[in-house]
Amino acid sequence: MNRVSRCRPCVPLTHPGSIAELDDGLRSLDRSSRIVLAGDYFSFGSTNAALTSGEIAASRLTVTLEAQQSN
16 A cells, blocks of 8 residues: 655744754753654755755764763
8 A cells, every 4th residue: 555645845834033942842852762863944945955854863863872882
């Protein structure tokens, strides 16, 4: 069974300070957790922002997992 959902192109609507609020939320997360968030909504709605966010999340998770393995 296959299903393809397509959304019309869009960008996040933000208000002054919303990026700082998202950044504060990300900084408040437990760095030792294996749960890491990523997405273009953490900066500017674009493919590059989504890619960069995913790379940063993967890097953080790698550091966390390596630290947990060494303990």
